[in-house]
Amino acid sequence: MRKKFIIGLFVAIFLVLQIWCSSTTLKYPYNGIYLSLNDQQMWVISELDQDGAASKLSIQTGDQVRLVDGQPPELVPSVMKWRVVEKAHSIEIERNGVLHDVRIDKKSDITYDVVPLVEELVCLFMAGYLLKNMRSSGAARLLAMVFLNMALIYMSRGASVRGDMVGKIMIVDFLMLMPVIFFHFLIVFFKEKGKIEWSSRILKYLYTIVFMAAAIRILYLYPPLTYMLYHYDGVFTLSFFIIGFLLNMSMLSILYFKIRKEQSYMSSIIKSVWLSLAISFLPLICFSILPQIVIGQRIINAVFTSGLILIFPISFAYLIASNQLFDIQLIFRRLLFAALLAIAPVSVFTGIFVFSFRDNTTEKEVLFIFIGSLSLVSIVLYAMEYLTTRLEPFLFPRKYILQSALKKISKNLGTISSFRELKEIILVDIVNTLQVMGGAIVFQYKDGAEIICEGDIDEDEIEQLLHSAALIGHPLYSCMEMNRNEEYTSYLVMTRKRTHTLLGKEELQWLSLITSYLEVSMENVYLIRKLKVRLQQLASQLPTETTAQDVQWFRKIMFELQEEERIRIASDLHDTTMQDLFFLKRKLAALGEKNKDNRDQLDQMINFVELINASLRQSCFELNPHLLKEIGLTQTVNMFLEKEAYATPFNLAFSAEHAQPQVMMDLPTQRHIFRIVQELLNNAKKHSQASKVSFKIVETLHSFCLIYEDDGIGFDVNEIRMKEIGESGMGIEQIRSRILHLDGELEQIAESGKGTKLIITIPHKEVISA
Known part of the structure; x- marks a missing residue:
C-alpha cells in the first residue's frame, strides 16, 4: 500500500510538472533577448538568439531597452532574475535617439x-x-x-x-x-x-x-x-x-x-x-x-x-x-561500418542541396540535413538485413518462395526412410515449387535403372536417354547428378516449366542446393533399403538356424516393428481416407435430395463409395484386429474367415473345438496366431489352386492347436522356399519364425499334387480357468 502511494505521488508530481512546463512552452514564444547593463547603467540588448522570436523582429544587438510591457526593465521579473526578456508582449527600444515600439507577436523556432x-x-x-x-x-x-x-x-x-x-x-x-x-x-x-x-x-x-x-x-x-x-x-x-x-x-x-x-x-x-x-x-x-x-x-x-x-x-x-549484450562490439562495429558507408552519399546529397539552395540555406539547416541524413542512412544500412528478411515476400517473391520451400524440404528430409516417401514428400514439393510439368529421381545401377516420377514426365524416354548417356545436357530436361559410387548413380531430372520455358539461373542454383541436401538423404535411404533386405533375409533364415534361440530379441523386435507399422497405416486410413469418403457420401446424399433428376446416378455413386468404404474398413481390420481384445481369438478368426469366404476362389470352412474350458491367451500371442491365419489364407489364394480350404482350432487346457488343410497342388516339404526380397507376404519361413517365437511346433504333411496339411501347436504359458 505504501509503495503504491509513493508511486502515485511521484506520478502526480510528474503530471503537475508536465502540465506546468508544457503550458508555459505553448503559451509564450521563446524570445531569445539577452540584456546587460552598459556603463551608463542602461539596459541594452547584448545577444539575440537566432532561434528565438526576436530574430524575426526589427531589433538589433546594442539597442537600448526602455520599457518592457510598459514597465522599466528592472521591474520586470525575467530581467530582474535572469537578464532576459521573456513572457513579454511588447518592448520599447531606443536606437540612435529614436524610440521604436516593437510588438512581439512572432513564434519561436520549433x-x-x-x-x-x-x-x-x-x-x-x-x-x-x-x-x-x-x-x-x-x-x-x-x-x-x-x-x-x-x-x-x-x-x-x-x-x-x-x-x-x-x-x-x-x-x-x-x-x-x-x-x-x-x-x-x-x-x-x-x-x-x-x-x-x-x-x-x-x-x-x-x-x-x-x-x-x-x-x-x-x-x-x-x-x-x-x-x-x-x-x-x-x-x-x-x-x-x-x-x-x-x-x-x-x-x-x-x-x-x-x-x-x-x-x-x-x-x-x-x-x-x-x-x-x-x-x-x-x-x-x-x-x-x-x-x-x-x-x-x-x-x-x-x-x-x-x-x-x-x-x-x-x-x-x-x-x-x-x-544481445555480449554482441555489443560486433553491433557497434556494424554501426560504424554502416556510418562510413553512408558518409559518401550523404556528403554528395548535402553538397547538391547547398549548391541548389545556396541563397536560402543557413548553416543550421545544412548541419541538420547532413546529420539527419547520415543517421537515417546509417540506421537503414544497419537494419538492412532485418528489413530485407521482413520485406522479402514483397520485394523478392520468387526468392522467398524458393527459400521457404527449401526450409520445408530440408525439414522433411529428416523423416524420409523409403523411396515411396521420397516421392510423396520431397519430389512433389520440388515439382510444385519450380512449377514444372514433371520431375524424376533416377537411380542407375550396373544392371538396370529405377525411376521415381511425379507429374507429367515420360519415364520410358528418361530411361532411354539414361542408357544412351544423353540425359545430362538434354535441351528439354534439367538434369543434375546427385550421387555416384560403385553400386549406383542418382540423378534429379526436371522437365520444362508449365510456361514451356527452361528453368532460370536462380532456380537452377536453388535446384543445385537441393541436390546437395538430397545427396546425403538419398544415400541414407539406399542404406536403409539394403539394411531392410538383409534383415528380411536374416529373419527368414532364423527358424532353420540351430542358434535361433539366441536371437529371440531380434525376432521380437521385428514382429513389434511390423505391428506398429500396420497399426499406423490402419490409423491413417481410418483418420483420413475413410473420413473423406464419409463426407463425400454425405455430400452426394445432400446433392441427391436437391437434384431429383439425377437421383439414380447419385445413388449408384453413393453405393460405390460405400463399397470402397467397406473394403477399406476390412483392410483396417486386417491391419489392426482390434476385436481380439473385445471378443477373443476364436470369434475374431471366425468373423475374418466368414468375410473372406465371399471373395475366395475356393470353399472356405472354419471350426473350433474346446475339449477343456476355454483358455484365455495374452493379446500378443493372439495377434501372432491371427497373423499366421492371415498368411496361410493369403498363400492359399496365391499358390494352392485348391477347391476346398479349412481351418480348425482345437484348444486344450495345456496347448492351442491350429490345423490348416487344403486339397491343392501341395509342395515338397524338403524344399526351402526363401522369401524373395520385396515380397509383401511373410512366407512359410516367416510363419515358422512366429511359431518358434511362441515356443510352438509346426508339423507339415504335404506332397506335390496331394494337398497340404499344417498342424501348429502352441503351449499355453499360463492356465487361467474360465
Missing part, C-alpha cells in the same frame, strides 16, 4: 518547442518499457531512472529558456543528477553481468552534493540574490556535469585495464561502453558546455548536441532487452 518534446517522449517510452518488461534487473531499473531523468531535463528545457522559475530549477537539478545516475547504473550493471565489484561509497557523496545544491537553489525565490546565484550556479552545474562524465570514463578505463586479460568478453563490453559513452557526451561537452564556460558562447546549440546523449541509454536498453 527547435525549442518540438525537438525537446520528441526527445522527452522517446525517454518516457524507453523508461516505461524497461520498468514493465525487466523489473527483476536492478541495472534495468536504474537505466529506466536515467531515461526518466533525461525526460525531466527535456521537459523543463522549453520552460527554462522562457525564464520560468520551475523550469530553471528543474533543468540544473536534473542535469547535475544525470552523470551520478549513470555512474550508479554502471556499478550495478557490471556487478550483474560480470560479477565485477566496484565500491559504491563515492555514490553517497555525489548524491549528497546534488541534493545540497538543490536545497541551495531555494534561494532563487529571493529576487535580489537570484541572478548572482544563477550566474555562478550555471558554471558550477556544467562543471559538475563534466566531472561526472570524466568519473564515468575513468571508472570504465580502470575496469578495462584491470580485467582485460581475465575476462575477454567483459573487457569487450567495457570497451564498447566507453566508446558509446564518449560518442553520447563528448559532442555536448566539447561544442556546447565547455565553450559556454570558457568564452560564454556555445559553438553548437545544446538542443542538438544533447540529443546525442540518447545514443548510450537507448542502445543499452535495446541490447539488454534483446539479449
Whole structure:
C-alpha cells in the first residue's frame, strides 16, 4: 500500500510538472533577448538568439531597452532574475535617439518547442518499457531512472529558456543528477553481468552534493540574490556535469585495464561502453558546455548536441532487452561500418542541396540535413538485413518462395526412410515449387535403372536417354547428378516449366542446393533399403538356424516393428481416407435430395463409395484386429474367415473345438496366431489352386492347436522356399519364425499334387480357468 502511494505521488508530481512546463512552452514564444547593463547603467540588448522570436523582429544587438510591457526593465521579473526578456508582449527600444515600439507577436523556432518534446517522449517510452518488461534487473531499473531523468531535463528545457522559475530549477537539478545516475547504473550493471565489484561509497557523496545544491537553489525565490546565484550556479552545474562524465570514463578505463586479460568478453563490453559513452557526451561537452564556460558562447546549440546523449541509454536498453549484450562490439562495429558507408552519399546529397539552395540555406539547416541524413542512412544500412528478411515476400517473391520451400524440404528430409516417401514428400514439393510439368529421381545401377516420377514426365524416354548417356545436357530436361559410387548413380531430372520455358539461373542454383541436401538423404535411404533386405533375409533364415534361440530379441523386435507399422497405416486410413469418403457420401446424399433428376446416378455413386468404404474398413481390420481384445481369438478368426469366404476362389470352412474350458491367451500371442491365419489364407489364394480350404482350432487346457488343410497342388516339404526380397507376404519361413517365437511346433504333411496339411501347436504359458 505504501509503495503504491509513493508511486502515485511521484506520478502526480510528474503530471503537475508536465502540465506546468508544457503550458508555459505553448503559451509564450521563446524570445531569445539577452540584456546587460552598459556603463551608463542602461539596459541594452547584448545577444539575440537566432532561434528565438526576436530574430524575426526589427531589433538589433546594442539597442537600448526602455520599457518592457510598459514597465522599466528592472521591474520586470525575467530581467530582474535572469537578464532576459521573456513572457513579454511588447518592448520599447531606443536606437540612435529614436524610440521604436516593437510588438512581439512572432513564434519561436520549433527547435525549442518540438525537438525537446520528441526527445522527452522517446525517454518516457524507453523508461516505461524497461520498468514493465525487466523489473527483476536492478541495472534495468536504474537505466529506466536515467531515461526518466533525461525526460525531466527535456521537459523543463522549453520552460527554462522562457525564464520560468520551475523550469530553471528543474533543468540544473536534473542535469547535475544525470552523470551520478549513470555512474550508479554502471556499478550495478557490471556487478550483474560480470560479477565485477566496484565500491559504491563515492555514490553517497555525489548524491549528497546534488541534493545540497538543490536545497541551495531555494534561494532563487529571493529576487535580489537570484541572478548572482544563477550566474555562478550555471558554471558550477556544467562543471559538475563534466566531472561526472570524466568519473564515468575513468571508472570504465580502470575496469578495462584491470580485467582485460581475465575476462575477454567483459573487457569487450567495457570497451564498447566507453566508446558509446564518449560518442553520447563528448559532442555536448566539447561544442556546447565547455565553450559556454570558457568564452560564454556555445559553438553548437545544446538542443542538438544533447540529443546525442540518447545514443548510450537507448542502445543499452535495446541490447539488454534483446539479449544481445555480449554482441555489443560486433553491433557497434556494424554501426560504424554502416556510418562510413553512408558518409559518401550523404556528403554528395548535402553538397547538391547547398549548391541548389545556396541563397536560402543557413548553416543550421545544412548541419541538420547532413546529420539527419547520415543517421537515417546509417540506421537503414544497419537494419538492412532485418528489413530485407521482413520485406522479402514483397520485394523478392520468387526468392522467398524458393527459400521457404527449401526450409520445408530440408525439414522433411529428416523423416524420409523409403523411396515411396521420397516421392510423396520431397519430389512433389520440388515439382510444385519450380512449377514444372514433371520431375524424376533416377537411380542407375550396373544392371538396370529405377525411376521415381511425379507429374507429367515420360519415364520410358528418361530411361532411354539414361542408357544412351544423353540425359545430362538434354535441351528439354534439367538434369543434375546427385550421387555416384560403385553400386549406383542418382540423378534429379526436371522437365520444362508449365510456361514451356527452361528453368532460370536462380532456380537452377536453388535446384543445385537441393541436390546437395538430397545427396546425403538419398544415400541414407539406399542404406536403409539394403539394411531392410538383409534383415528380411536374416529373419527368414532364423527358424532353420540351430542358434535361433539366441536371437529371440531380434525376432521380437521385428514382429513389434511390423505391428506398429500396420497399426499406423490402419490409423491413417481410418483418420483420413475413410473420413473423406464419409463426407463425400454425405455430400452426394445432400446433392441427391436437391437434384431429383439425377437421383439414380447419385445413388449408384453413393453405393460405390460405400463399397470402397467397406473394403477399406476390412483392410483396417486386417491391419489392426482390434476385436481380439473385445471378443477373443476364436470369434475374431471366425468373423475374418466368414468375410473372406465371399471373395475366395475356393470353399472356405472354419471350426473350433474346446475339449477343456476355454483358455484365455495374452493379446500378443493372439495377434501372432491371427497373423499366421492371415498368411496361410493369403498363400492359399496365391499358390494352392485348391477347391476346398479349412481351418480348425482345437484348444486344450495345456496347448492351442491350429490345423490348416487344403486339397491343392501341395509342395515338397524338403524344399526351402526363401522369401524373395520385396515380397509383401511373410512366407512359410516367416510363419515358422512366429511359431518358434511362441515356443510352438509346426508339423507339415504335404506332397506335390496331394494337398497340404499344417498342424501348429502352441503351449499355453499360463492356465487361467474360465
